[in-house]
Amino acid sequence: MKNLFLSLSFAVIGSALSLSSHADQMTIAKGHAVFMATGTSLTILPDPSSEQLSCTYNNGVFSSGSSAGIEIPLPGAVDVKLAGNDLYVATLKAPAGLPIPGAAENSYVKYDVSACLPDVPFTPSIARADLAAGELVIPCVLVDGQEYNVVMNQRGNSMNWEVIFADSGCQ
Template sequence: MKNMFLSSSLVVIGSVLSMSSHADPMAVFKGQAIFLTANNSLTVMPDSPAQLSCRYDEVNNVFISASTTTPSSVRIPGAFDVKVVGNDAYVATSTLVNDVPTTNYVKYNVSACLPEGSFTPSIVRADLSAGKMTIPCVLADGHEYRVEMDQRGNSMNWEVTFAEPGCQ
């Protein structure tokens, strides 16, 4: 009985932690655009004061070529994560179906937001109060990586917590 209670408790705690972890905004830097999921939406904005090359067309439900300095948003209920692969943005969603959390994704062609041309990696972004740093492009042993780092305690020492091939 004790083991069953412990197992049930761990499942409940894991579910609560999993659901609460989806509340933080997620951002991806690609080309000269930032793709951000927060507040039940996907927002695309320029990574600098320069103009963005796309806007969201609500009538046709697509991103189209347009020059704007205003971020472009599309409402996606339950949006909690975004991944840009090639010319497509995959937005992960989480909703309740019969009181059971269900994860799905929505796909958008964002090629209009990723203009052709030479790529200049973004600058390193750090949130020193949170102890987080993202390096969009590191060349190591002839390979390019995007790296995320966490600060160790109150020191200025950092440790790599995530790395993926390619620059964003």
């Protein structure tokens, strides 16, 4: 009986943690804009927050202008990806088949956000190292004209490092 109770307890706790991890907002920062899928909307904020965005949003189109922030109602918005000047927002239906009003089932919405990403001088982030954990993160490495964010792990106790993850684009 104790084992059954313990097993069920772990199952319930694991399920709760799984659901809470899916509720986290997904964020991408590029240029001087931060794009967030919040579950109910797409939110765009300036970075740093003391400045204005270089774009506005009217009638489904981003255009040049100035705004303190933009919030677009988008039920079921769970993730954002940026490819060039195109922002893709993934939308999902609610768990257990309960539809979210206004959201398509497991789909995405595409926006041209070039107005929010003006050509500005780029200042790369600082490389971070956690030597105790054996991890080194090098942002914005330019390789053959392509930009990458590189994560490296230390091999054993040596000073040899191996690339374990390279994400395209500087964010």
